[in-house]
Amino acid sequence: MTDIIDALTAAPKHHKLLFENEYVRVLDTSIPPIRYDSEGNVIFDSRGLSKPLTEASALWSEPLSPHALKNTGNKKLHIISVEVKS
Numbered sequence: 001m002t003d004i005i006d007a008l009t010a011a012p013k014h015h016k017l018l019f020e021n022e023y024v025r026v027l028d029t030s031i032p033p034i035r036y037d038s039e040g041n042v043i044f045d046s047r048g049l050s051k052p053l054t055e056a057s058a059l060w061s062e063p064l065s066p067h068a069l070k071n072t073g074n075k076k077l078h079i080i081s082v083e084v085k086s
Contacts, residue, residue, distance in 0.1 A: 005065075007027060007029070023084070024083060025085065026081070026082050030076050
């Protein structure tokens with residue numbers, strides 16, 4: 001993981017390290033409902049999910065490429081993410 005794309009370095013205001021060892025890293029993250037890639041294209045919009053996100057939702061995704069966030073809703077999403085190290 002390089003500092004250039006590491007979430008803790010790229011957006012420290014939105015990410016907090018909860019735990020890390022040689023196998024995993026756990027982040028406490030505040031994520032708005034829309035994600036953009038580095039070119040400004042939407043890569044994830046929670047409004048398009050078949051089942052709306054709730055306060056206790058769980059999701060799986062591949063590692064994210066560099067992106068920016070924009071919240072178009074009126075609530076903040078709070079997510080605990082687990083990064084599996086290779």
